[in-house]
Amino acid sequence: MNNVTLAKNIFSTLKNTFRAILGVLVTVEKKSRVFGRLRRAPENFVSEQFASDVYEHGMDETRRGFLRKSFVTALGAATAGGAVSSALAADGEKVILEKQQWQTTLGQPVAARPYGAPSQWEAALQRRESPGLTRVSAASVAFAPLQGFFGIITPNGLHFERHHQGWYDIDPAQHRLMVNGLVKQEKVFTMDDLMRLPSVSRIHFIECGANTGLEWGNVAVPSVQYTHGMLSCCEFTGVPLSTLLDMCGADLKKGKYILAEGGDGSGMTRTIPLDAALKDTLVCWAMNGEMLRPENGYPLRLVVPGVQGVSWVKWLRRIEVGDMPYASKDEAVHYIDLLPSGLHRQYTTIQECKSVITTPSGGQQLLDKGFYNISGMAWSGRGKIKHVDISVDGGNNWRRARLETPVLSKAITRFNMDWTWDGSPAILMSRATDETGYVQPMVKQLREVRGTRSIYHNNSIQAWKLDANGELSNVQVG
């Protein structure tokens, strides 16, 4: 298939999709019962010149993006126009009655895309910044689109990002890990060395300590991507830190803490209590079956289960065993929690039990009444999720949700609940309980202890208001 044919095929595919919508548009326009009749060619959404340009040069990303934008604008007009009738013609749907492009032409060969990519139809789900949150994108956050996730695993390309001084794609042949301090022998490991060691693979969540931090005082952002999107969960593969400490002969009597240090310009440094370091901390090179992504610390990062993301030091270059906390910049200027007394809590690191309904959630639109699956994520830095309760009436009454397997310690657990919406306003909330018996609190309870300027560790219950028009929005109850 040459390029021109391919371009024509793609355009034709789009055209078929356009037709379905166009049918709707025309129906609305004419208020007629003649469903699905084509009155305008899809080319009418765009200029003739653009259409011929596509025929001639094919559909690159710029052209595709432009086309979709024109299209969504047309759709917006239809939605705003009021009730939209079904595009079902008298004898059935065109997508069934007519042969489609993908049924009548040859598809693409194997390895057309040697490293696979998501479908072109999935482009709406991307990591995004929250406008105005930071001034410099190299010291910022890109939030994961939780509203589009399924199950418990975060796809590598959508794992949230948080960098303090930009990211680098470091040559693994030039990367080193040093272990020093209170050890018998200070050592240097190459990636060759580390990857020879016996590895383990474990599924854990990673959550930034500031996740939901924008919402301490009041509602500030519209959707779950921005309220909770500094959260991801992957299968991480690496060597237990205890193995490396053992190999170096760490002094477990005098040693009380470790310092983990990153190899980037920020030289991120975080103190981790030795107990946690020995218990389940991993020195990892892989996520979800492939090497770490550069944005996530390629080729080596620390994984500290249950602990806030900043301690999962990326581009890990050094572990030092010491006998006191280090009060590094991100434990003495940032990542400290202000109390109403004016004191700051230092070394707050555990991510307590938390949950959120991801679908339906703020910024989403229900099209109709009827059956829905309420679905969300629950996690705890202190172990497994025991149960999740869901309220659709603003927290007055609660029902227990189904927990989907696997239910793992310090990992996201997916929950679901059947729900039939009768079309009346509702407020949807989820409340998780972990295996220690700790129950996720209301924001009011947290504020009573920590005030409203704490920034970090907001694990309160999230509420989504559903209006009669089917729109969901972010609210705080009580």
Place this chain on the structure above:
Amino acid sequence: MFKLANQLTKALVVAGLSATFVTTAFAQSKYSGIGREATKAEVAAWDIDVRPDFKGLPKGSGNTLRGQEVWESRCASCHGTFGESNEVFTPIVGGTTKEDVKTGRVASLTSEKQPQRTTLMKVATVSTLWDYIYRAMPWNAPRTLSVDDTYAVLGYILSMAEIVPEEFTLSDKNIADVQKLMPNRNGMTQSHGLWNEGGKPDVKATACMTDCSKHVTIGSFLPDYARNAHDNLALQNRPYGPYRGVDTTKPPLARLPGKMTTVAMGADSITPAGLFKKHNCSTCHAPASRAIGPAISEVAAKYKGQADAMKKLHQKVKVGGAGVWGSIPMPPHAHVPEGDIDVLVKWMLTGQ
């Protein structure tokens, strides 16, 4: 910082105290051939952390006069002349008083009126500042300050906050005395349950199941003006499946829409605006307003009609420049690919 650890270890082993180490000879030989001993020079090169007890602090000193020079040439472009700037990062200086220096608690932290918490309002340990400046500053050229310049510039920052006198020489000899002047030195607590996995939570909620809250009130919601502040949510959700994204460019729908279809949006392609962000140009330049550097519109106006504008500006981006738009120099950007510079310069000049 444990540069003496090896000698110490050897001494202990000789003294027959090796049993105090959990590791056995077996554990070390189990993974034979993996890893090697770090050399002293390697440890010295990488072990740059400075602890609150000043372990790891290199010997040296610098006065505030030199500190001011360093500040104005390397730091002020982001942090402002007086360390007060909120343009790029949160402010460093401000919000502390002479009284705070006496008490070691920053009084303004209890006030809701204080608009922003500055670094010096928060930080309790002067070691943190020394470590961080030496480790990670300046932001776009970390680890390029000498030990003495780090002392000098830290002293200058502290003098701007009136923690030390205007003319002052900070050194490894007197830094422990300066610690006793840090305005928030008594402002930290580690007494909470969030440090260790077994820590005690500070709230205890109950899992009530029925009739828990008969009068549900909404305490906070997103104001109308913020509806589209995160761009159109319709384009941030799948265009099929159980839910659509709300079209936030428009007011809420009057009623339930019923079934409808839509199509996916394309990914943002690499546009000049994307490159502008990728190469961190937006740190200093805004489209139409003066930031640290001139606005794009100002540059376009200045070079309008000049035949060699492309070439001139390409060179300025690449090797840097000074004096055209005020005292703050444009740093060199040798790492930005030539092709990207061309795209960016053309975009600045023509908008395309």
